Amino acid sequence: MTGAEPGTALQITGVCKRHGEVEALVDVSLTVAAGECVALVGESGSGKTTLLRCINRLLDPDSGTITVDGRDTRSVNPVTLRRSIGYVPQDGGILPHWTVARNVALVPVLCEMSDTAGRAVRALESVGFDAASIGNRWPHELSGGQRQRVAMARALAAGQRLLLLDEPFGALDAITRSELQRQLKRIRESTRPTTVLVTHDLREALFLADRVAVLREGRIEQVADGATLRRAPATEYVARLLAHADIAL
Amino acid sequence: MIDFLRSRLSRATISLVLLCGSIVLPTVSPAQAAANRPVVVASKPFGESFILAELFAQILEHRGFVVDRRPGLGATEVAFSAVRSGVVDVYPEYTGTGLLAVLHEPPERDPETVFARVSREFMARYAVRWLPPLGFENTYAIAVRRETARKYSLATLSDLARAAPSLSAGLTADFIERRDGLPGLKSAYGMSFGSVRPLGQAVKYQALATGAVDVIDGYSTDGFIARYDLVVLRDDKRFFPPYEAAALVSQRLQRDQPGAIAALTELSDRLDVGTMRKLNARLEVSGEPVESIARSELQALGLVGANRASGASAAVQAQGSFASYMWAHRGPLASAVVRHLLLVAVALLAGILVAIPLGLWLDYAGRAAEPVIRAIGLLQTIPSIALLAFMVPLIGIGVWPALVALWLYSLYPIVRSTYSGVRDADPNAVHAARALGMTPGQILRQVRLPLAAPTLLSGIRTAAVIAVGTATLAAFIGAGGLGEPIATGLALADTRLIMSGALPAAALALAVDALLGIVERATTPAPLRHAAAERQRDRLQR
Numbered sequence: 001m002t003g004a005e006p007g008t009a010l011q012i013t014g015v016c017k018r019h020g021e022v023e024a025l026v027d028v029s030l031t032v033a034a035g036e037c038v039a040l041v042g043e044s045g046s047g048k049t050t051l052l053r054c055i056n057r058l059l060d061p062d063s064g065t066i067t068v069d070g071r072d073t074r075s076v077n078p079v080t081l082r083r084s085i086g087y088v089p090q091d092g093g094i095l096p097h098w099t100v101a102r103n104v105a106l107v108p109v110l111c112e113m114s115d116t117a118g119r120a121v122r123a124l125e126s127v128g129f130d131a132a133s134i135g136n137r138w139p140h141e142l143s144g145g146q147r148q149r150v151a152m153a154r155a156l157a158a159g160q161r162l163l164l165l166d167e168p169f170g171a172l173d174a175i176t177r178s179e180l181q182r183q184l185k186r187i188r189e190s191t192r193p194t195t196v197l198v199t200h201d202l203r204e205a206l207f208l209a210d211r212v213a214v215l216r217e218g219r220i221e222q223v224a225d226g227a228t229l230r231r232a233p234a235t236e237y238v239a240r241l242l243a244h245a246d247i248a249l
Numbered sequence: 250m251i252d253f254l255r256s257r258l259s260r261a262t263i264s265l266v267l268l269c270g271s272i273v274l275p276t277v278s279p280a281q282a283a284a285n286r287p288v289v290v291a292s293k294p295f296g297e298s299f300i301l302a303e304l305f306a307q308i309l310e311h312r313g314f315v316v317d318r319r320p321g322l323g324a325t326e327v328a329f330s331a332v333r334s335g336v337v338d339v340y341p342e343y344t345g346t347g348l349l350a351v352l353h354e355p356p357e358r359d360p361e362t363v364f365a366r367v368s369r370e371f372m373a374r375y376a377v378r379w380l381p382p383l384g385f386e387n388t389y390a391i392a393v394r395r396e397t398a399r400k401y402s403l404a405t406l407s408d409l410a411r412a413a414p415s416l417s418a419g420l421t422a423d424f425i426e427r428r429d430g431l432p433g434l435k436s437a438y439g440m441s442f443g444s445v446r447p448l449g450q451a452v453k454y455q456a457l458a459t460g461a462v463d464v465i466d467g468y469s470t471d472g473f474i475a476r477y478d479l480v481v482l483r484d485d486k487r488f489f490p491p492y493e494a495a496a497l498v499s500q501r502l503q504r505d506q507p508g509a510i511a512a513l514t515e516l517s518d519r520l521d522v523g524t525m526r527k528l529n530a531r532l533e534v535s536g537e538p539v540e541s542i543a544r545s546e547l548q549a550l551g552l553v554g555a556n557r558a559s560g561a562s563a564a565v566q567a568q569g570s571f572a573s574y575m576w577a578h579r580g581p582l583a584s585a586v587v588r589h590l591l592l593v594a595v596a597l598l599a600g601i602l603v604a605i606p607l608g609l610w611l612d613y614a615g616r617a618a619e620p621v622i623r624a625i626g627l628l629q630t631i632p633s634i635a636l637l638a639f640m641v642p643l644i645g646i647g648v649w650p651a652l653v654a655l656w657l658y659s660l661y662p663i664v665r666s667t668y669s670g671v672r673d674a675d676p677n678a679v680h681a682a683r684a685l686g687m688t689p690g691q692i693l694r695q696v697r698l699p700l701a702a703p704t705l706l707s708g709i710r711t712a713a714v715i716a717v718g719t720a721t722l723a724a725f726i727g728a729g730g731l732g733e734p735i736a737t738g739l740a741l742a743d744t745r746l747i748m749s750g751a752l753p754a755a756a757l758a759l760a761v762d763a764l765l766g767i768v769e770r771a772t773t774p775a776p777l778r779h780a781a782a783e784r785q786r787d788r789l790q791r
Contacts, residue, residue, distance in 0.1 A: 058684055083686030093681025096776050097699050107685055138776040154685070164684075 009034040009162060009194035010055065015064030017050055017218075024050040025061070026218040034161075037188060037195040038223070039205030041241070042215035048198045051215070052164050055196065056085045068162060083111055086155030086163040086193065090170045092147040094139040100124070100150055101135035107158040123157035124150075126191070128183060145176035149183065156193070163195045169204065181207060202245035214238050287317040288502065288509050291340040291646070293328050294321040294725065294740040295450060296532045297387060297470055297494075297525065301341035303543035305496060305513055311553045312512035319646060321736045323634070323725040324423070325350050327641045329497075333375045336645035338502040339513060343387060344379070345492035347371065349429050356429045360386070360491035376500040380510070381517035382493040385525045389424070389489045390469040390481045391434075397463050398480040405485040409464070410438040419448035419462030429490050430466070437488040454479075454742060470522060472530035473742070494520075519550050533741055574745055582734075586753055589730035592723060593716040593761075596652050600659030600712060605705070607660075608667025609693070622665055629661045633722045641726060651720070651728030658719055659712040666708020670701030703773045710765040717758040721750065731757070 010032040017025040025047045032038045040048035053059040055066060057078040066073045073081055094103050104120040113119065124131040127149040139147060148168055155163055168184075169177040185208060188195060199205050205212045206226040213223040214237070222234035233239035288309050292302035299320050306316045319337060322328040325346055331337035347367040348354050357363050364382060371377045393403060393416075401412040409416075424430035425447055434440040442464065448456055454473045457465045467474060467481070474481060496513050503510060520528075528546060531537045547553045575582065611618035628636075636657065640650030674697040682696045698705075724732030731754040738746030770778070 056684060079686050079688050081686075082684060087681070087684040089677065089681055089684065091677045093677045093684070095678045095682065095696060096675060097696075106682075106687075110686055110691070140776050151681070 009036070009069060010196070011065075011067045012051070012055075013065050013067075015051070015054060015061040015066065017047075017054060017059065017061050019050075023218050025054070028064070028215075028218070028220055030213055030220065030223060032194055032196060034194055035192040036211070037197060037209045039197045039199055039209035039212045040215055041199060041202055041205045041212055043200065045217075046215040047218040048215050049166055050218075052166055052196060052198050055162075055164060056082045056087060058082075083107055083158065084160060084162070086158075086160035088148070088151045088155045088163070088165045088168045090167040092144075092151040094142075094147050094150055094154075096139050098139075099135065100137050100139065100142070101131075103139070103150060104135075104154045104157050106154055107160075111158055113158065119157050119159075120153075123153040126156060126187060127153045129153070143176075144172050145180060148172065148180055152184070152187070156187070156191070161193055163193045165195065165197045167198055167200070170199070170201075177204075184208060202241055206245070214241060285315075286505070287315040288506065289317045289319060289336065289338045291319040291322050291328055291331060291337040291727070293324060293340070294736055296472065296741050297468070297529050298341050299539050299737075299740070300528050300532060300542055301383070301494060303539045304516060304547065305339055305341070307540075307543050307547055308515060308552060309509055309512050311547070312508065314506070314509050314512065319727040321724060321733070321740060322646060322727055323638050323641070327638050327646065327726060330642040331646045332497055332499045333377055334642060334645055335499045335501040336641075336647070338499045338506075338509070339496050341383075341494055342379075342497040343492035343494055344382070345388065345429065345490040347379070347497075348490065349427060356433065356488075356490040358487055358490065360493055363491050364493060364495075371497075376503075378498045378500075378503055378510075380496040380498060380514050382495040383516055384494075384518040384520045385470065385522040386491055386493050387468050387470045387522075387525070388484075388492045389430070390467045390471070390474070391464060391484075392457065392467045392474060392479040392481050393464050394457060394460070395478055395480055398482075403480065403482055405483045406434070406438050406440070406488070407485050409482050410440045413440050413442045413464075415443055416463040417444040417446065418442040418464040419446045419453055419456045420466050421450060421453065422447045424466045429488075433488060437486055450740065452742075470525045470529055472526065472533035475526075475530060476534045494525075515552055516550075519552075536741075536743065571745060571748065575749060578749060582749060582753060585729065585731050585733060585750070586757065589717070589720055589732075589754070589757065592648070592651060592655060592720045592728060592730055593713065596655030596720075597659050597709070597713055597716055599652070599656045600663055600716075601709060603656075604660045604663035604712075605667050608664045609671060611664070611668050612671045618668060622661075622668060625661045625664055628657050633658070633719045634725060637722055637726050646727040648728050650726055651723035655716050655719055655723070658715055662708045662711040662715065663705075666704050666711075667701065670704030670708070671697045673704075674700035700777065703769065703777055706765070706769040706772065710762060710769060713761050713765055714758050717754065717761050721754050 010030075012028060012030040015025055015028045016023075028047070028051060030038070040051060042048045050059060054061050055068070055073070057073055060074075068081070068085070094100075095106075101117065101120045101124075104123050105116040108116040108119045120135065121131040124134060129149065134146075134150075139150070142150065152168070169180050172180065181204060188208070197205065197209060202212070211223055211225050212229060214221045214229075216237055222229065222238050224234075229238060230242055233242060290302050290306045290309070292298035302318070302320055306318055309316050322331060322337070322340070325342075328337065328340050329342070329351055332340055344360070344363045344367050345356075348363050349356060352367065352370055354366070357366065364379065368379045371379060391406060391409065393409070397403065397416070401408070403409055403412060420431060425445065427433075431440075431445065446462060448462070448465070453465045453467070454477055456462050457479065458477045467479075469481070473479075496516070498510060498513070524546075528542055531542050532539060544553075611621055631639075633654070636654050637650065640654055644650040644653060671693070678700065679692060679696055682692050687695070720728075720730050721732035721735055723730055724736040731750045734746050734750035735754070738744070738748075738750065
């Protein structure tokens, strides 16, 4: 066991990761408290998605440690680990040959839980669907926004306490995106899963996250809440990023 | 022809059963089995060879031997390697062919010298024996239309050499290459044609008769020479080596069934060139069944009594419509279709059993995949007939080499479609499945394979249609099926016989394609059909 502080859901310590010649992550450390939402913000290639994938061991760091609820992830079978962590990719990743209900029941079925159908229904309702009408539909019949909500329901159906969101709203139109952002905020307020959100949209990060981690070229420039970032940006890059976001607002 | 076909088909079926039986139930002692084994009589794919083989077969049967007929084996290469390896016991061959095409020795003019030479060398090198010749020569004959002969005053090959530059020749591929063919003619007569086109045995005479070419190579005993009123030019420099017909006998037969050798030798020196030409004309011009030609000839020679089965003899086929011809032959055609489908089904099943796991393994193996698939793809580029011929020395003739060849052809489409279907399965879905904790095995079984199913099925469908087509060529190595009437029809230039095999084969290919198309649609879940259509639309828009 590492020396995780009480209430710490996720602790990342000194993580480095290379992709061939490229240093994707350099000595990254980050602590996320239970129930907290931290957004990873940065340009493409800044390492934010790499860091997210290290958490559920889709990638393994070259060095450094990651603990979830105090357990070193390297001591857990990656398949078991992933089943305990909710995950929503940018495109939803809904299995096209399964109905909505079967998709949402994926992890409960994998974990051989009881009442998988009931869990799927409750998960669909938690993201605002009428489970009876949408459960038997096929993924291709859904809109992009509906698919992302189904993906969200799937990520929560097994009662996961840690949620990884990889640009979950990046491919949606502006109106749908803002609707889903509000939806996610409601879910977070009701069940408070620990959440790591990857986004390139600083406004989205400021709206949804308790704290924002700004990544640049594999390093964390600053981790802070929105007010601190505005008041005391740690680097010129962070200041510029905020300026752009404010102009856009 | 019908009797001929039917007997061949039923005997082929019997021999297949015997073959399977001998594999499954090896209860008979080897010596006993060797003595009781049917004598396998083969021929090359042309009329005269069919007749001679049937003469061999019938005299053997009259002398108490069980005979397994394998007519129409590919060509010299296929037939000779079959007799050499002992898969075939006897087939009619020509001394000149043995000297030039097998021993690769220079041409020789004296028939007795040639026979002595091939007898000695075949026995020493291959333990294959030439029985004493049958009594006639069938050498190359260069033929022209009567009007061409008149126009250029052609009587001899020396005359032809003068006119050659303004004439176009249609020659068998064999003849163009062989030392006693075109290259030899060039050096002996200074023959140089205006143009030379390779033509198949079957279309040669028609091409000449219709004026598509002016000169062809034929055989001196061909029945077609009379049918098309052609002029055979005299070989005034005696260039063409002697081609005496004789039975070529395997080592096994010499060792195990000497009685069969004695029976075959009864035919030695009994057929002169006039007789042979008449027999060929009865087959090629009148369309009399080989079986009845051989039976009446053996009776005429006094080698067998005149009592057996004379009721069914010499019935020349009535010239009805094609439909009535097909109807009259429905029995043998149906068994040919069944046999054809069996060949395809067994080869395809074996292909599926190997290719799908191989495709999946290649996906797992990663970098090895493309080179391996390309190597399998190279197999696809080997012409079918060459691949079949290549199988003969390795596996012999009959069903097994045909199955192996068809199996090899089925691999590429299935491996390719399995590999790319699984590899290209919706990457977002696969990524999400992995991220949510499916094991690689679960991802393969529950996500990638179902998503690859439409691609995979279309690969199997392609392989099936290829197999139906390729299986028609399997007749050249004695595997039967719908290729048999095609091969025989090609050898005899009998269009109706060709069509009686080709039309069902084409219909079968269409039917198999349609059937598997239905299976493909039925087994593809609606959402995947939609997804496929969507991808298609995306591609078109881009």
